[in-house]
Amino acid sequence: MILVVLVFSAIALFLTFVYMHQNATRLILTTIFGIALVASLVLVIENDSQHLGMTKVTTTKTVPLKSAGSSQMDMLLYQSIGTADKNRVYIYKTMTDQKKVSTTKANVNTANHVKTTTGSTKLVTKTTRWMYQSNAAKFWFGIANNDNQLIKRTNTFYIQKTWVVLSTSQAKQLSKLAKQQSTTLKAQAKVYVQNAVKTAMVKNPAMTQAQMATLEKQAAAQYQAKAMQNMIKTVKQSK
Template sequence: MIIALLIISAIALFLTFIYMPASWLKYGLSVLFAISLVSSLVLVVMNDSQHFGMKKVTTTKTVTLKSAGSSQLDMLLYQSVGTSDQHRVYIYKTAANQKKAITTAANVKTSNQVKTTTGSTKLVTKTTRWTYKSGTAKLWFGIADNDKQLIKRTNTFYVQKTWAVLSTSQAKQLSKLAKQQSATLKVQAKTYVQNAVKAAMIKNPTMSATQLAQLEKQAAAQYQATAMQKMIQTVKQAK
């Protein structure tokens, strides 16, 4: 609407000033149309540069995170943008059966951060946009197509300590290393579990079969977690 007013004011000013005979009416209309023209132009510039008639609106969206990796280890993956690893895009899933992972936007208006939590693993996205203050403001300036223009977006990933945050290349190295050490880890895991059972039996010779089975399961899981953490540190330290 404001563009239409600007054009009409310009045309009216031209016609009035050129074709109307000299009179107080001509000068009065010329001043009126000139004010309308200048005011419309100023408002257009203010809407474009200072978002006149608009306000900031922030929305928050929370989704549950699922591992982006193909292994049993829970992983949040990222890909560095540039050569100095100052900017990253993160790769994640929101459902266990999700085939294609989601990637965060790679632009200057989007920032990402990862925090450790003892609660649920989730992604909290805060998005701030410019929106028109009223329907009237949108009617006047909506032709600029800047409604809901993105100002900034912040993605905060809350992951538990058991999750691994790795680059895509580190994840590939981890998978390769796990396959290489698979046979060795099985032998070491068996020995670790046997020693744990022996130590427990010495402390409590009357342990039941159910208790022993539970102990074996816990010891195996503990060894696996420890071994995996060592491999993760290995791939993180590798250059």
Template sequence: MILWFLGLMVIGLYLSFIMMHRSLKRTALIIVFGIGVVGSLLLITLNDNAHFGMVKRTTTDEQTIYTASPNAQMPMLLKQTVGTAGKHAVYIYKTDPKKKAVHTKADLAVRNKVVKTSDTTASLTSKTTRWEYQNAFYGALFNHEGAGQFVSQHNQLAIPKSWFVLTTTQAKQLSSKLKALQHPTAQQKAALAKKVKAKAAELIKADPKLAADQTTLMKQAQKAVQQELIQQAVQDVQQHK
């Protein structure tokens, strides 16, 4: 609408300035159309540079997210640094276990926060702020130009305590370490058996009834030792930023 008005003011100014003879009426029209031209240009400039007629509106969206880890038994939230300084990062996850992984918006105006909760599922809460027109009049006046323009976003990724948070590089390192654990040397096998035996003794001490069921006892001991090895592997890669 503002462009149509500007066009009419320019045409009116041209016609009154060129086509009319000198008179009080001509002078008055030149002033009116001149003010219309200047006012229109001023409003357009204010809208472009200062978002005149607009307000910031924030919307909140929450969704369940899933790990992007190929190993469902070891869920993790992946992180990838953005830029050479490494001060900003995007987080990689899935919105559907069967679909490809996605990541948070790569923008300096986006802030991400990761929190661990006692929940069994992970979620992403996004608060997104955009420029919107105050009302229908301003929207029509500026033909809705710039409506929905992104301002900022704050993401909170709430993940279960069982999840790990690793960079993509650390995840690759962890994968290599875990593959190596699947093919232990004779010395490592002996050390592992010793750890399982010690863990079994701990379990019996905590629950003497387990001594009567050696199969269950050894399974629990082996699982506990395996978890400790994974935790140690994660701690090792986390030390390498």
């Protein structure tokens, strides 16, 4: 509405100044329309530069976080924007059976952080926007279409220490490396488990079959975790 007043004041001021010949009336109307023109112009500038009539509103949204990787390991993936890896778009899921992954926004108003937690994995998004303080303010300035204008958005990923953060290219390399070394890793795992059982038998010759089976599972899991950590270290060191 303020733009309507601005345009109307400008037109009225021009018509009054050009076509009205009565000096007293001309002076009064010219003053009124001039003041209206300047005032509306100042208000438009203040709304645009200082967000006159608006206030900052922050909302917080929390969603569960699920692994975006296709492997059994929990992963948070990202894609670097640019060559310096200063900005990242994170790739994630909020449901295990989610077919299409979600991504964070790639703009200067969005910041992403990754933190380790002992609680549940989640994504907390805080969004701050400019919103009009009242319907009256929106009535006067809403024609500028700047309501709900984004100021900043902060995404904080809370992941457990067992999660792995990899780029999409590193995740592909990890999958490829795991396939290449699968046969070797199975053979090494078998030897690792056998040695673990032999060591345990020396310490406890009376070990039962159930205890041996539990030990074998634990040793296999330990070897698998170590092997995976080594592969992850390898792909992170690669360019």
